[in-house]
Amino acid sequence: MKHTILLVEDELGIRETVKIFLKSQNYEVIEAENGKEGLIALQNNDIHLAIVDIMMPVMDGLTMTMKLREVSDIPVIFLTAKTEDIDKITGLNLGADDYITKPYNPTILLLRIQNIFKRMENNRDDLFYDDIVVNPKKGILEKNGKVLELTKNE
Numbered sequence: 781m782k783h784t785i786l787l788v789e790d791e792l793g794i795r796e797t798v799k800i801f802l803k804s805q806n807y808e809v810i811e812a813e814n815g816k817e818g819l820i821a822l823q824n825n826d827i828h829l830a831i832v833d834i835m836m837p838v839m840d841g842l843t844m845t846m847k848l849r850e851v852s853d854i855p856v857i858f859l860t861a862k863t864e865d866i867d868k869i870t871g872l873n874l875g876a877d878d879y880i881t882k883p884y885n886p887t888i889l890l891l892r893i894q895n896i897f898k899r900m901e902n903n904r905d906d907l908f909y910d911d912i913v914v915n916p917k918k919g920i921l922e923k924n925g926k927v928l929e930l931t932k933n934e
Contacts, residue, residue: 783828783897784808788818788844789859790836794882798831798859801886807893815844827854829896831889834860834871842874849875855896859884 785807789795799809810825812818816839818832830848834841845856855877860867863881871879878892913922921928 782806782808784810784826785893786810786812786818786821786825786827786830786832788812788815788821788830788832788836788841790814790833794833798886798889801890802893805890813838815839815841815847818844819847822848822852822854828900829855829857829893831857831859831893832876834858834862834867842871845871845874845876855900857889857892857896859889 785802787795787798787802787809789798789811790813795811795813799811802809810821810827812821814836815832818830819839821827822830832841832844841858841860845858848854848856856875857878857880858871858876859880859882860871861882862868862871868879877896880889880892914920919930921930
C-alpha cells in the first residue's frame with residue numbers, strides 16, 4: 781500500500797525539498813501552504829499522515845492540529861523551527877505524534893514516519909468484539925483492557 785502524506789509548510793524551498801525526498805521514498809505527497817489549505821486537503825484526500833509546520837500565515841499548525849483532532853486521528857509530525865521545550869510540550873499536548881525541529885536530518889524524519897506506519901500496521905491486526913480485543917499475530921487477548929494469559933494452544 782502506498783501511503784499518502786500531507787505536507788503543510790509555507791516555505792516553498794523546504795516544502796519542495798521534503799516533497800522530493802518523500803517521493804524518492806515512494807510516498808505520495810499532497811502539499812498545502814498553511815493550516816487552512818491543509819484542512820481542505822484532508823477533507824478532499826485519503827491522507828495517512830501529516831507533516832505540519834507550526835509558524836504559518838492564515839492558520840498556524842497548532843490551530844490546524846486542534847481542528848484536525850476534532851475529526852481525525854491520523855498521525856501528525858510537527859516539523860518546525862520552534863525549539864523551546866514549551867513549544868514541544870504544547871505541540872505534543874495538542875495531539876502531535878512527533879516533533880522534529882529544523883534544521884532536520886531527512887533520514888531521521890523518514891525513520892519516524894516509517895515507525896509510525898509500522899505501529900499502524902501492527903495495530904491493524906487487532907480484532908474487536910464488545911469489550912474483547914484479539915491480536916492473533918501477537919497471540920494477545922484483552923478483556924476490559926486487561927491482558928489475559930493464554931496457552932500456546934488457546
